[in-house]
Amino acid sequence: MQTVFPAAQAAPTGRAAIPRVLAIAGSDPSGGAGIQADLKSIAAMGGYGMAAITALTAQNTRGVRSVHVPPAAFLTEQLDAIAEDITIDAVKIGMLGDAGVIDAVRAWLERTRPAVVVLDPVMVATSGDRLLQESAVAALHTLLPLADLVTPNLAELALLLDEPVAAGWAEALEQGKRLSALAGTTVLVKGGHLEEDADGGCPDALVNSSGLLGSETVVVPGERVDTRNSHGTGCSLSSALATAYAAGGDWEAALRRVKPWLLGALREAGRLDVGTGNGPVHHFHHLAQPAEPAPAAGTGQFTDHLKEPGDFATGLEPLAAEGLTEIYALDFIRGLADGTLPEHEFAYYLGQDALYLNGYSRVLSRAAALAPTEAEQLFWSRSAAQCLEVESELHRSWLAGRAGTPRRQGPVTKSYVDHLHAASLAGSYGVLVAAALPCFWLYAEVGAALHAQFLAAGADEAHPYAAWLRTYADEAFAESTRQAIRYTDAAARRGSAAERGAMTEAFVHSVRFEVDFFDAPRLHA
Secondary structure, eight states: OOOOOOOSSOOOTTOOSSOEEEEEEEEOTTSSSHHHHHHHHHHHTTOEEEEEEEEEEEEETTEEEEEEOOOHHHHHHHHHHHHTTSOOSEEEEOOOOSHHHHHHHHHHHHHHOOSOEEEOOOOBOTTSOBOSOGGGHHHHHTTGGGOSEEOOOHHHHHHHHTSOOOSSHHHHHHHHHHHHHHHTSEEEEEOTTOSOOTTSBOOEEEEEEETTTEEEEEEEOOBOOOOSOOBTHHHHHHHHHHHHHHHHSOHHHHHHHHHHHHHHHHHTGGGGOOOSSSOBOOTTTTSOOOOOOOOOTTSOOTTSOOOSTTSOTTOOHHHHHHHHHHHHTSHHHHHHHHTOSOHHHHHHHHHHHHHHHHHHHHHHHHHHHHOSSHHHHHHHHHHHHHIIIIIHHHHHHHHTTOTTOOOSOOHHHHHHHHHHHHHHHSOOHHHHHHHHHHHHHHHHHHHHHHHHHHHHTTOOTTOTTHHHHHHHTOHHHHHHHHHHHHHHHHHHHHSOHHHHHHHHHHHHHHHHHHHHHHHHHHHHO
């Protein structure tokens, strides 16, 4: 179970439905990095982008030819003009160029105190070109404490610490902790530039080392994409995180939302066919694409593909089966089946489930809003209502009068709800229903199995958890589960390969949370 990562500062109150995000960065005439990448990323995350230009570059996909830095006073005029007229929900800072520009940005931040600041300390381009004068590195350090999140690549992380570049993931994490302690802020350590990784993945980590919170690290795994088209990846990641955080108020949830999107942007980058060097990522890969041919008869569905490993990378059935195997092995499930589960553990479980269902109902309502057909809209709306009416009523009646019932979300519950909330903000119906599906699928499977054991044992009415077992073995719930699977299949067929990959990742995270949710009473009750 991943650590629950606290926001670096409280989420801004009165957030707009569409986050208004200001990017302060240099311009890339080839369109792949800098302000151009920022504005595309902000839009892709559902935000409204604004831009203040710090530098003009002459560059293309093969490298940077020259940099022109306009007077810092003019940058201040740009920033003041925006702040005096428009509410800014988040600020992303990228290329700054020289010490004068850095001083101007620092003075403006100290005057305006934006709610959220993400600093991407652009010092070295992907091509290896130096984008910040060496004399300005000391000035850049003065900006670090004003940022809520700092997102250096490995070379920049080393430069900020005046250390050699990390050779491995463990060393990179340690450098991130040192920078976090030095700056008093949260640092995103990125694994994209690591030459070697034991599992071939591409992890990122949120690191916060503060006297108040102690040392906390949240690692979010990811897949490495073999592509030369990574121009502007750092710019895109940081501006997307600023937008996602402004919308949701949680750094871990923001990262879990942004990583699948960026993965798809890298996977689909080649489709753009831009330039002959290090091409840009495809920021809008997740939007509607030309329809793909329907699968041939007999090729199966998204959730029912061949079970042999490697036959179909996005098949969900084996992933659900793996989660079920882990769930059935838990002491909680065994005790629930035979009635020996301690009452305080079941009370904790039901109390957390009631809190979870409240958030889950909102996620299903969001699915209804995004659904492409009236039938799907009705299904998800009714399911959202069912969460609050039937299941929640069972929770209230069983928990009524029992002491020690949790009133606040536990760490697993919070992480699970944050994950679903991030999926609901991604703007993809397919990703959202894939994230929501395990709560149907695994509960239906577990409920049916436990109910069968209950009946085989004689359906003893003295069994302390009989009401719960009957509820989740109900045929109406089983049919709702089958319908949810069918709608997820349909969404996958409509989506691109990248969309199906993002759906699988969302599903996998939810399966993991389902397992942890059943095990949480043992750890926290």
